[in-house]
Amino acid sequence: MYRCVLPLVLVTSCLVAQAQTHRFFTPNTLRGELVVTQHPDVLLNGKPARMAPGSRVKGDNNLLMQPAALAGQKLVVHYTVESSGLIMDVWVLNAAELANKPWPTTPAEAATWAFNPGNQSWIKQ
16 A cells, blocks of 8 residues: 555655746747647737647646647747747746746847846846
């Protein structure tokens, strides 16, 4: 009996600890508001956009999510855009990541701000 309970408690505590951690983002990651209309079509910051083939959506707990399950929800996300302009990676932000401000919303802002990868923060210049 006890040998079944202990692994379950350990796994549960690991999942809770992982959900509260910061994820590390690259300097080309932008912040925006995403609404999945009908996959692969989305609204990004109120403008029509498309998800790339093979794109990934990770929830606030860093687990993969099906874009169709997010249809109609307005989410604050970090995202990357591939060279053709399609959205490649999307991360739904958790509370700790939402508190990390400022974060650029356009490539022009990212080009003029300085990124500190150690503490995942941006400095306006």
